[in-house]
Amino acid sequence: MKLSALNPAGPERRPQLTRERVMAAAIELADREGIESISMRRLAQELGVEAMSLYTHVRSKNDLLDGMADAVISQVPVSAEGAGWKASLRQLSLAARGVMLRHPWAPRIVEAQATPGPAALQYVNGVLGILREGGFSITQTHHALHILGSRLLGFTQALFDDSGDLEPEAAAALASALGASHPYVVEMALAVTHGGALGRCDDDAEFEFALDFLLDGLARMQSG
Amino acid sequence: MKLSALNPAGPERRPQLTRERVMAAAIELADREGIESISMRRLAQELGVEAMSLYTHVRSKNDLLDGMADAVISQVPVSAEGAGWKASLRQLSLAARGVMLRHPWAPRIVEAQATPGPAALQYVNGVLGILREGGFSITQTHHALHILGSRLLGFTQALFDDSGDLEPEAAAALASALGASHPYVVEMALAVTHGGALGRCDDDAEFEFALDFLLDGLARMQSG
DNA sequence: GGACTAATGCGTACGCCGTAAAGATAAGGT
DNA sequence: ACCTTATCTTTACGGCGTACGCATTAGTCC
Incomplete structure (x- = not known):
């Protein structure tokens, strides 16, 4: 059946599928029904399309998940200029935490990513820039990355959930x-x-406390 | 066909399936071929048994994964008495890291666990005991847990893998x-x-450096 | 207009997966 | 001997990711 014959160039034609639209729909679905409800068929149905159509814009399901992770990371504002390394990192980390709280499934797939996507690279570059411009040596910066770990992305694996x-x-x-x-x-x-x-147990306050603990330690490391 | 008729009480009868044997085989398989190769059918085949037989000893695949996680945690020695909180925590964390390095798939499923199993509870109790006996107040101990985070289990989510x-x-x-x-x-x-x-980048050295950084900070927090 | 080309979406199918349900078998207690 | 109970097997269902080939469209040149 020819839809275009029935609706020649009609405005109710669904918009073109694009990678961005696929990612956006996937994130919206994961927010609404959880990451486990993401399947190619389910997501396609959400977009009013068949499962295989997604493969035009996505290499595989893993590619989809990577894209989702990168799209989430890209929501973290990486600016924060001219405030000193400590305030900048603090603000960045808390902003990232805000993003992750809006997408509770994100930490899992972010840390499952094999290689960082463009947004992740941009983010890491921003963090490194803050430290280097703040006077940290390369070695110190490297240590700081390992010390801060996933907190820079706004989440922490606790030993157990005590909230x-x-x-x-x-x-x-x-x-x-x-x-x-x-x-x-x-x-x-x-x-x-x-x-x-x-x-x-106030998770937010606890996160902030631990973050400040680390930042203070880093300040001591830099000056000492 | 009656196996017992052919081999009446024969010694080559395969031993009884037990939860422990299932877990051990699952861990061995995950070590050998990766966590992604764990499926009920594959694991059953490894044990010379049909997939559904596993369900006598395991409630579901999730239960299996939880059991694997707890079995791995139980491999971390929780003793380390009489050495002062700092040395005890250090030793504990490094021992945990050793275990996790032998089972690279473990961190992912350990942190995916919804509720801690018996070994995890035992482990957490040990960590809390070290801190409390070491003179940390309840509040300080709570903060310390959040600060140390997953490092106590020997792993850290880095911002990206630089090794x-x-x-x-x-x-x-x-x-x-x-x-x-x-x-x-x-x-x-x-x-x-x-x-x-x-x-x-020497991951081991970097882990140790970050761990000492945190332990030193905690010592300062306690005395200051 | 008409025809060719490339991009996009769809239908079908294959081999996996977790697990529900019911049958077969073996072990132990009476 | 019989029955109970625990264990293992058989069969089957619905869902998964995705390879492959066809259908439709959109763009471009005559």
């Missing part, structure tokens, strides 16, 4: 089940829970 | 392709490469 807020009964159950064998875990879990000594 | 050793021609190509737009990346890449100012 959950236990119900009192769950806390009691945990205490009696693990209390004998894992006293320190129980102590920390209770402290982090709302009833405990600390407030509820 | 590759470029060939001279590749380095030249990179310099001319990116030199104008990404000068700092090129500078660092050349410095890290064998011909550069730094030696080849």
